[in-house]
Amino acid sequence: MAMMKSVPDIHGRFGRFGGQYVPETLMPALDELTRAYREAKVDRAFHHEWMGLLKEYVGRPTALRQAFRMSEQLGFPVYLKREDLNHTGAHKINNTMGQVLLAKRMGKHRIIAETGAGQHGVATATAAALFGLHAEIYMGEEDVKRQALNVYRMKLLGAEVHAVHSGTRTLKDATNEAIRDWVTNVRDTFYVIGSVVGPHPYPMMVRDFQSIIGREARRQFRHLTGGLPSHIVAPVGGGSNSMGIFYAFRNDPVSLVGIEAAGDGVETGRHAATITMAEPGILHGSLSYLLQDEDGQIQPAHSISAGLDYPGVGPEHAYLHDVGRARYESITDRQALAAFHRLAEWEGIIPALESAHAVAWVIQERDALSRQGAKVLINLSGRGDKDVDAVATYEEGIARDDG
Amino acid sequence: MTANTAIRNAFERARHEHRAALIPYITAGYPSLDHLEPLVQALEAGGADLIEIGVPFSDPLADGPILQQAATEALAAGVKVQQILDRVAALRVSVPLVFLTYVNPIYRRGIERFIEDSHRSGIQGLIVPDWPWVEMREAAKVSKRHRVAMIPFVAPTSTDAHLHNIRSAEGFVYTVSVTGVTGARTHLDQGVGGLVARIREQVKIPIAVGFGISTPEQARETGKVADGVIVGSALVKVIRDHPDNPIEAAQAFVGSFRNALETK
Numbered sequence: 001m002a003m004m005k006s007v008p009d010i011h012g013r014f015g016r017f018g019g020q021y022v023p024e025t026l027m028p029a030l031d032e033l034t035r036a037y038r039e040a041k042v043d044r045a046f047h048h049e050w051m052g053l054l055k056e057y058v059g060r061p062t063a064l065r066q067a068f069r070m071s072e073q074l075g076f077p078v079y080l081k082r083e084d085l086n087h088t089g090a091h092k093i094n095n096t097m098g099q100v101l102l103a104k105r106m107g108k109h110r111i112i113a114e115t116g117a118g119q120h121g122v123a124t125a126t127a128a129a130l131f132g133l134h135a136e137i138y139m140g141e142e143d144v145k146r147q148a149l150n151v152y153r154m155k156l157l158g159a160e161v162h163a164v165h166s167g168t169r170t171l172k173d174a175t176n177e178a179i180r181d182w183v184t185n186v187r188d189t190f191y192v193i194g195s196v197v198g199p200h201p202y203p204m205m206v207r208d209f210q211s212i213i214g215r216e217a218r219r220q221f222r223h224l225t226g227g228l229p230s231h232i233v234a235p236v237g238g239g240s241n242s243m244g245i246f247y248a249f250r251n252d253p254v255s256l257v258g259i260e261a262a263g264d265g266v267e268t269g270r271h272a273a274t275i276t277m278a279e280p281g282i283l284h285g286s287l288s289y290l291l292q293d294e295d296g297q298i299q300p301a302h303s304i305s306a307g308l309d310y311p312g313v314g315p316e317h318a319y320l321h322d323v324g325r326a327r328y329e330s331i332t333d334r335q336a337l338a339a340f341h342r343l344a345e346w347e348g349i350i351p352a353l354e355s356a357h358a359v360a361w362v363i364q365e366r367d368a369l370s371r372q373g374a375k376v377l378i379n380l381s382g383r384g385d386k387d388v389d390a391v392a393t394y395e396e397g398i399a400r401d402d403g
Numbered sequence: 404m405t406a407n408t409a410i411r412n413a414f415e416r417a418r419h420e421h422r423a424a425l426i427p428y429i430t431a432g433y434p435s436l437d438h439l440e441p442l443v444q445a446l447e448a449g450g451a452d453l454i455e456i457g458v459p460f461s462d463p464l465a466d467g468p469i470l471q472q473a474a475t476e477a478l479a480a481g482v483k484v485q486q487i488l489d490r491v492a493a494l495r496v497s498v499p500l501v502f503l504t505y506v507n508p509i510y511r512r513g514i515e516r517f518i519e520d521s522h523r524s525g526i527q528g529l530i531v532p533d534w535p536w537v538e539m540r541e542a543a544k545v546s547k548r549h550r551v552a553m554i555p556f557v558a559p560t561s562t563d564a565h566l567h568n569i570r571s572a573e574g575f576v577y578t579v580s581v582t583g584v585t586g587a588r589t590h591l592d593q594g595v596g597g598l599v600a601r602i603r604e605q606v607k608i609p610i611a612v613g614f615g616i617s618t619p620e621q622a623r624e625t626g627k628v629a630d631g632v633i634v635g636s637a638l639v640k641v642i643r644d645h646p647d648n649p650i651e652a653a654q655a656f657v658g659s660f661r662n663a664l665e666t667k
Contacts, residue, residue, distance in 0.1 A: 023465050180465075187582070282507045295512075296460075
C-alpha cells in the first residue's frame with residue numbers, strides 16, 4: 001500500500017483543501033501560533049508534560065476491548081475504543097489539554113472557545129481551571145437552552161458562558177462570535193478550537209493532539225489480536241475523533257469509515273452529511289466541504305446529535321474523501337437512536353449520540369461485514385449521559401406522532 | 404493598460420480639494436433591494452467619492468451587530484447575488500463602486516466568474532475581509548485582467564512583511580483602525596496615525612481608514628492622516644433608525660461627514 005503524502009504543506013493545504021481564510025488582523029497571530037506549535041511539538045519537556053497530564057489527569061490510555069455480545073449478535077468481532085472513559089466523558093479533552101498547555105507556554109492568560117453541545121466547552125473550562133486561566137465560552141442560544149446541564153458544568157468550572165443570539169443560534173454562530181472575539185482581543189487571547197476545522201495550523205494541531213487515540217488503539221489492537229482491524233468506524237461532525245483514530249492507521253491496509261449525520265434523511269435536506277454532499281466552500285478559516293446554497297450562503301445542519309450538527313467538516317477529511325483513502329457514509333437520527341439502545345443493552349455502555357452513529361452503521365452493514373470476515377474497531381468517542389434527556393424527549397415525540 | 408483609473412481619479416479629485424475621500428458603505432438588499440438605487444444616488448448627492456456596496460453573506464465574521472443584522476434581513480428577504488449584479492449594472496452613478504463581501508459567495512460562483520460579472524456590472528474593486536492577501540494569488544491575476552482591484556487590508560497587528568507584499572496592490576489600502584469587527588465606537592485607537600505612516604513607507608496607492616468611524620468629528624480627525632475615510636455601520640444604523648425616510652437621512656448623514664472633511 002502506497003504511503004500517504006504528508007499533509008498539510010507549509011501553506012496549511014491538504015491537497016486543495018485547508019488554507020487560512022481569516023481577517024488580516026489574525027494573520028500574524030496564526031503565524032505566531034504555527035511557530036509556537038512547531039517548537040512545542042519537538043520539545044521533549046512539552047511532550048512529557050502533556051503525556052503526564054493525559055495519564056494522570058485524563059485517565060489515559062483508554063481501554064480497547066472486544067464487545068462480545070455485540071460480536072455474537074452480528075456474527076463478526078467488534079471492538080470498542082473507549083474514549084467515553086476519559087475525564088469529562090469524551091475525546092475532546094485530549095485536544096484542550098494540549099492547546100491550553102500551549103496557551104500557557106505562549107503566555108496567553110485568556111482562553112476562548114466555541115461549543116455546540118457543550119462537550120468542548122466543558123473540556124476547555126476544565127483545562128483552564130487546571131491551569132488557573134480565565135475561560136470564556138461562546139454557545140448558541142438554542143444550544144444553551146438544549147444543554148442547560150453543560151452550561152452549569154462550565155460555570156461550576158469557573159468559565160464565563162456567552163449565549164450567541166445571531167444567525168441560527170447554534171455552533172456555526174458560536175464559532176463566528178468566538179472568531180469576532182479573537183479578532184478584537186488577539187494580543188492576549190488564545191482561541192481553543194474544538195475540532196479539526198478552522199484556519200491552519202488548527203486542523204493539523206487538533207489532529208496531532210487527537211492522534212493519541214489511534215496510536216494507542218493500534219498498539220492495543222495488535223497486542224489483543226496480533227493484527228490490525230479490517231475496518232475503523234468513527235462518527236464525523238467537524239471530524240476530530242475520527243481523524244484522531246484514523247491518523248495512525250493511514251498507511252495500513254485498513255478501511256477507514258467516517259459516519260456523518262443524515263438527520264431526517266439526506267433526501268429531506270434536513271441533515272449534516274457534508275461530505276456526502278461534497279460541495280467545496282470556505283467557512284471559519286478553511287476551504288473544505290460545506291452545506292450551502294447556490295450563492296454560497298451557509299445552510300443550517302440538522303442532527304439529533306448536537307456534536308454532529310455542523311454545516312462544515314475538517315479539510316483533512318475532505319482531502320481523504322477526495323483521494324479515496326477514507327469513505328464516508330451517513331446514518332439517520334432514527335438509526336442512531338436504535339443503536340443507542342442496542343449498545344446499552346448489549347454491552348452496558350450508553351454511547352454518546354455521536355458515537356451511536358458509528359455503531360448504527362456497523363449494525364446496518366452486518367451482512368456485508370460478516371461476509372468479508374471483518375474485524376471492526378469502533379471509536380466510541382463519548383458517553384451518552386449528556387443525551388439521555390434529549391433521547392427521552394425525542395422518543396416521547398415519536399410515540400405521540402406514531403400514536 | 405492601468406487598472407481602476409476610476410478609483411485613482413476619485414482619490415485624486417479629493418486630494419486636489421485638500422481633503423480625504425469619503426467612502427460610505429451600504430448593504431445591498433437593506434432595507435430592500437429597491438432601496439439600492441435611491442440610496443446610492445443619495446450617497447453621491449451627499450458627497451461620497453466612492454461607494455462600497457455590501458453583498459450580504461450568512462456568516463459575516465468581520466462584522467459587528469449592525470451589519471450582521473442588515474445582512475441577515477437582506478438574506479431573509481431572499482436577496483440573491485445575481486439580483487444585486489443586475490441592479491448595480493443598471494445604476495446611474497458617476498463615482499466608482501466597489502463590492503464588499505466574503506470569500507465563499509465568490510468561491511461558490513467561481514472566482515473568475517464573480518470577478519468578470521462584477522466588472523460587467525461596473526464594479527471597480529472587491530473588498531473581502533476573510534480573504535487574506537497570501538491566499539489571493541490566483542484571484543489577483545484574474546482581477547488584473549478584468550481591471551477589478553483586489554483591495555488589501557492592513558490591521559494594527561500587520562507585519563512589515565505584509566506591507567511589503569501588498570506593494571503590488573491596486574485601488575487603495577483598507578486600513579482597519581482597531582483590532583476588532585465593524586461597528587461604531589466612541590474612541591478610536593490613538594495609533595492610526597502611526598499605522599498610516601508605516602503603510603506609506605511601503606505602499607504608493609491611497610490609504611483609507613475604516614472600522615469604528617461614527618461621527619463627523621472622528622472622520623475629520625482621521626481625514627487629517629488618511630487619504631480616505633470609510634463609514635459603514637454608523638450609516639447603516641442611520642438607515643435602520645429612519646424607516647420612514649432612509650434616503651433623506653442617509654444623504655444628510657453623509658453630507659455632514661463631507662462637510663467635516665472639508666473643514667480644516
